[in-house]
Amino acid sequence: MGLDEDSLDYHSQDPPGKIEISTTKPTNTQRDLSLAYSPGVAAPCRAIDDNPADAYQYTAKGNLVGVISDGSAVLGLGDIGAQASKPVMEGKGVLFKRFADIDVFDVELDLDNADAFVEAVAAMEPTFGGINLEDIKAPECFRIEGKLRDRMDIPVFHDDQHGTAIISGAALLNAVEIAEKDLEDLDVVFAGAGAAATATARFYVSLGVDSDNVTMCDEHGILSTDRTDLTRYTLPFANTEGGDLADAMDGADVFVGLSVGGIVDEDMVRSMADNPIIFAMANPEPEIGYERAKNARDDTVIMATGRSDYPNQVNNVLGFPFIFRGALDARATEINEEMKVAASEALANLAREDVPDAVTKAYDDEPLQFGPEYIIPKPLDSRVLFEVATAVARAAMESGAARNELDLDRYRERLEARLGKSREMMRVVLNQAKREPKRVAFAEGDDEKIVRAAYQLVDEGIAKPVLVGDRKQIWAIADRLGLDFEPEIVDPTRDHLDPYIDRLHELRRRKGVTREEAEDLMRDGNYLGNVMVEMGDADAMLTGLTHHYGAALRPPLQIIGTADDADYAAGVYMLTFKNRVVFCADTTVNQDPSADVLAEVTQHAASVARKFNVEPRAALLSYSDFGSVDNPGTRKPRRAAERLRANPDVDFPVDGEMQADTAVVEEMLTGDYDFSDLDAPANVLVFPNLEAGNIGYKLLQRLGGAEAIGPMLAGMDKPVHVLQRGDEVKDIVNLAGVAVVDAQE
Known part of the structure; x- marks a missing residue:
C-alpha cells in the first residue's frame, strides 16, 4: 500500500x-x-x-x-x-x-x-x-x-505565522554562534512574503536582527518601495532598490526560504558570505536540496529544512504545544513577544545540552551533539516540555500577561510529572539529594555514559562524582562531547593506590588473597571503588554498567558486606504506572530465599519505599491465597508474613501468602479477604524467589507499560548500587540520586 x-x-x-x-x-x-x-x-x-x-x-x-x-x-x-x-x-x-x-x-x-x-x-x-x-x-x-x-x-496564536518564526529563530540563535557572526550585523534574505515570512522577519528583529538588513523577495523579485502591490504587513521590509532573488542573496549571511521548492541553485549559495546560514523550509521540496547546498562550497554551510529526513528540521511541534502549556498554566491574557522570544531562547539553549539516550534511540541512534548538524532540539525530546513551558510562563509573569503567579521550581516539577509517574517519584529523591550532595564513585568512570551522567550530576547539583578510570580517556570524552566540567578522577593505572591495596589485602587475606593479588585487583575499578567507599574516601558507589549483574555484585558483597542489622541484601525495583507505584523484591539477589530471608527482604523493600515518601503495604506473593494450597512452597511466604506481623519493629501492614491479583485489586481484598491486614492494595510486592521476581517485574514493565527504576540494592553496610548492563544516562543519574540519599541517611 x-x-x-x-x-x-x-x-x-x-x-x-x-x-x-x-x-x-x-x-x-x-x-x-x-x-x-x-x-x-x-x-x-x-x-x-x-x-x-x-x-x-x-x-x-x-x-x-x-x-x-x-x-x-x-x-x-x-x-x-x-x-x-x-x-x-x-x-x-x-x-x-x-x-x-x-x-x-x-x-x-x-x-x-x-x-x-x-x-x-x-x-x-x-x-x-x-x-x-x-x-x-x-x-x-x-x-x-x-x-x-x-x-x-x-491567548490567541496563529501558528502558521509565529510557529516557524519561533523555531527557526532558535536555530538562528545557535547558527550565528557556530558561524561566529553577530545578530545585529546579519544580512538576511527572505524568499517568500506571506504570513510565515513576514511574521518570521518581524520576530528576527525582536531577536536582535537589524530591520534595515532584511531583504524580502516574492515571485516578482525584491520587495521595493516603488512597487504598488505591497501590503501594510510587507511594506516595512521594502528596499529602495529592486532586483531578483539572486541579487538579494549575493553577499548575504542568512537565507530564509518560506516559498516554493527548487528556486535556489549552487551559484546563489556560493555568492553568499562566509559560513552561510540557509533555512530552506519549503515543503515537501526545499528551496534548495540539503546535499546541494552543503556541497556548493568548502566552508561551513549551516542548513535547516522543514523535512524530518535531514538534520535541523524546523518543526512547529517544537513550539505551539509548549507555548500554550506555559500560557495556560500562567493563565496568560495573551501570547506576547516576550513569551515568544523566551520560547525561542529556551529551545536554543536546550540544543546545547547533552542529548538523552532515549532521544538518540528514537532517531536511529544518529549522533546528536551541538554543532552545524544539530542546532534545534528534536521533537521527541521530552525536556522541551519543561524547558519551553517554564520559560514561557516566566516571561508571561515578567511581562505582566500572567494572572497566575507560579513558583517556577515547583511548576517545573509539575511539568515533569506530566511526563510520567517515575519522574514525579524520582523528583522526591533528587530534591533530597540536592540538599546535601555526596561523593559518588563510579567504577566504570571512563565509559561515555558515565561521563555524561557525571556532568548532569554536577550541573544539577545532585552529587559529587568521582570517576574511576583512565584519566586521559575521560578528558577526551568530555572534550569531544563539549562537557565543560572538572570531575574528580582516580586513575587505577597511574595513581598511587598503596593505601587501597593494603586495605583490600587486610580485608581479604583470610579469603586467600595475597598482597600481589590485591594489587592486581586494584586495577579493576569495581574493587577500587568499593575499597574507596569502605575507607570513607567516597560516600557511595555505582557499578555494573559494563558487567553482568552477578559479577558486578560480588566485590560489594566481599568488601562492603551487609549492614550490622542485616544478614542479607536485596534488589528492589520501583515500577511506576500512570496512577500507581509498586516496589518489587527480590528481583536480583537471593535465588531461593527461606522464610527468614523473605521477611528481611520485605523490610528492605519497605525502607526503599519510604525513601520515595511512600508508606509501604507489603504482600508476600504466591500462587495460593491464605492457605488455599498447603505445601512447602506456599508455607514459606506464609511464615514470613507471620514473623513480620509478630515483629514489634515492623510498623507497616503486611500479609500473605496471597496471589498477585489479590494483592493489587481492592475489590478482592475488601470482598472475599476482608480479614486481611492490608486495608488497601499492596505497593510492596515480595516474590517467593528470584526467578519469580525477575520474571514478574519484567512482565509488568514490558506488558503493563510501567517504567522501572533500579535495581536498588538494599541492606548493604554502605551505599553501593549495581546498574543493569546498558542502562541509559537517566538511569545512572537516578540511581546516583538514590545512592546520595542513602549516604545522607
Missing part, C-alpha cells in the same frame, strides 16, 4: 478520526452521576456565575484549546474548505495532547468573511483557555489574529 492508502486506512479504522472525549471523574454510581450532572452540577454553575474566574477551577477551560480554521490555506493543499481541513485540525489536537497534555476541540468554520470569522471565534471565549488559529490565508490571517487578540482575554 502507498502512503495515501495507509493514511486512509489509518483514519477510517473504528472509531473514525483521531480523537475522542473521555471522562476525568468517576461515573460508576448514581451518586457519581448526580454530582456530574443534575442536581449536583448546579453548585459549580452558581459559583462561576458569582465569579467567572472560577471556570478555571470547576471546568476544563484552563486546559482546553480551540484549534480553529476555515481551511483556506492548508499546508500543501491550499484552499480546501472547512470540512476537508478537519483531519488536519484533529491532527493538531493529537500533537497538543501527545506533547503537552493539552485537550483540544477542533472547530472548522465555513466562513469566507474575516469579520464573520472574528465574531464567531470571539463568541467562543467562555469555552476555551486559548485559541490556536490554523491554516488561514494571508492577508486575512493578520486581520483575524489582530482583532481577536484585541477582543479576547485569552
Whole structure:
C-alpha cells in the first residue's frame, strides 16, 4: 500500500478520526452521576456565575484549546474548505495532547468573511483557555489574529505565522554562534512574503536582527518601495532598490526560504558570505536540496529544512504545544513577544545540552551533539516540555500577561510529572539529594555514559562524582562531547593506590588473597571503588554498567558486606504506572530465599519505599491465597508474613501468602479477604524467589507499560548500587540520586 492508502486506512479504522472525549471523574454510581450532572452540577454553575474566574477551577477551560480554521490555506493543499481541513485540525489536537497534555476541540468554520470569522471565534471565549488559529490565508490571517487578540482575554496564536518564526529563530540563535557572526550585523534574505515570512522577519528583529538588513523577495523579485502591490504587513521590509532573488542573496549571511521548492541553485549559495546560514523550509521540496547546498562550497554551510529526513528540521511541534502549556498554566491574557522570544531562547539553549539516550534511540541512534548538524532540539525530546513551558510562563509573569503567579521550581516539577509517574517519584529523591550532595564513585568512570551522567550530576547539583578510570580517556570524552566540567578522577593505572591495596589485602587475606593479588585487583575499578567507599574516601558507589549483574555484585558483597542489622541484601525495583507505584523484591539477589530471608527482604523493600515518601503495604506473593494450597512452597511466604506481623519493629501492614491479583485489586481484598491486614492494595510486592521476581517485574514493565527504576540494592553496610548492563544516562543519574540519599541517611 502507498502512503495515501495507509493514511486512509489509518483514519477510517473504528472509531473514525483521531480523537475522542473521555471522562476525568468517576461515573460508576448514581451518586457519581448526580454530582456530574443534575442536581449536583448546579453548585459549580452558581459559583462561576458569582465569579467567572472560577471556570478555571470547576471546568476544563484552563486546559482546553480551540484549534480553529476555515481551511483556506492548508499546508500543501491550499484552499480546501472547512470540512476537508478537519483531519488536519484533529491532527493538531493529537500533537497538543501527545506533547503537552493539552485537550483540544477542533472547530472548522465555513466562513469566507474575516469579520464573520472574528465574531464567531470571539463568541467562543467562555469555552476555551486559548485559541490556536490554523491554516488561514494571508492577508486575512493578520486581520483575524489582530482583532481577536484585541477582543479576547485569552491567548490567541496563529501558528502558521509565529510557529516557524519561533523555531527557526532558535536555530538562528545557535547558527550565528557556530558561524561566529553577530545578530545585529546579519544580512538576511527572505524568499517568500506571506504570513510565515513576514511574521518570521518581524520576530528576527525582536531577536536582535537589524530591520534595515532584511531583504524580502516574492515571485516578482525584491520587495521595493516603488512597487504598488505591497501590503501594510510587507511594506516595512521594502528596499529602495529592486532586483531578483539572486541579487538579494549575493553577499548575504542568512537565507530564509518560506516559498516554493527548487528556486535556489549552487551559484546563489556560493555568492553568499562566509559560513552561510540557509533555512530552506519549503515543503515537501526545499528551496534548495540539503546535499546541494552543503556541497556548493568548502566552508561551513549551516542548513535547516522543514523535512524530518535531514538534520535541523524546523518543526512547529517544537513550539505551539509548549507555548500554550506555559500560557495556560500562567493563565496568560495573551501570547506576547516576550513569551515568544523566551520560547525561542529556551529551545536554543536546550540544543546545547547533552542529548538523552532515549532521544538518540528514537532517531536511529544518529549522533546528536551541538554543532552545524544539530542546532534545534528534536521533537521527541521530552525536556522541551519543561524547558519551553517554564520559560514561557516566566516571561508571561515578567511581562505582566500572567494572572497566575507560579513558583517556577515547583511548576517545573509539575511539568515533569506530566511526563510520567517515575519522574514525579524520582523528583522526591533528587530534591533530597540536592540538599546535601555526596561523593559518588563510579567504577566504570571512563565509559561515555558515565561521563555524561557525571556532568548532569554536577550541573544539577545532585552529587559529587568521582570517576574511576583512565584519566586521559575521560578528558577526551568530555572534550569531544563539549562537557565543560572538572570531575574528580582516580586513575587505577597511574595513581598511587598503596593505601587501597593494603586495605583490600587486610580485608581479604583470610579469603586467600595475597598482597600481589590485591594489587592486581586494584586495577579493576569495581574493587577500587568499593575499597574507596569502605575507607570513607567516597560516600557511595555505582557499578555494573559494563558487567553482568552477578559479577558486578560480588566485590560489594566481599568488601562492603551487609549492614550490622542485616544478614542479607536485596534488589528492589520501583515500577511506576500512570496512577500507581509498586516496589518489587527480590528481583536480583537471593535465588531461593527461606522464610527468614523473605521477611528481611520485605523490610528492605519497605525502607526503599519510604525513601520515595511512600508508606509501604507489603504482600508476600504466591500462587495460593491464605492457605488455599498447603505445601512447602506456599508455607514459606506464609511464615514470613507471620514473623513480620509478630515483629514489634515492623510498623507497616503486611500479609500473605496471597496471589498477585489479590494483592493489587481492592475489590478482592475488601470482598472475599476482608480479614486481611492490608486495608488497601499492596505497593510492596515480595516474590517467593528470584526467578519469580525477575520474571514478574519484567512482565509488568514490558506488558503493563510501567517504567522501572533500579535495581536498588538494599541492606548493604554502605551505599553501593549495581546498574543493569546498558542502562541509559537517566538511569545512572537516578540511581546516583538514590545512592546520595542513602549516604545522607
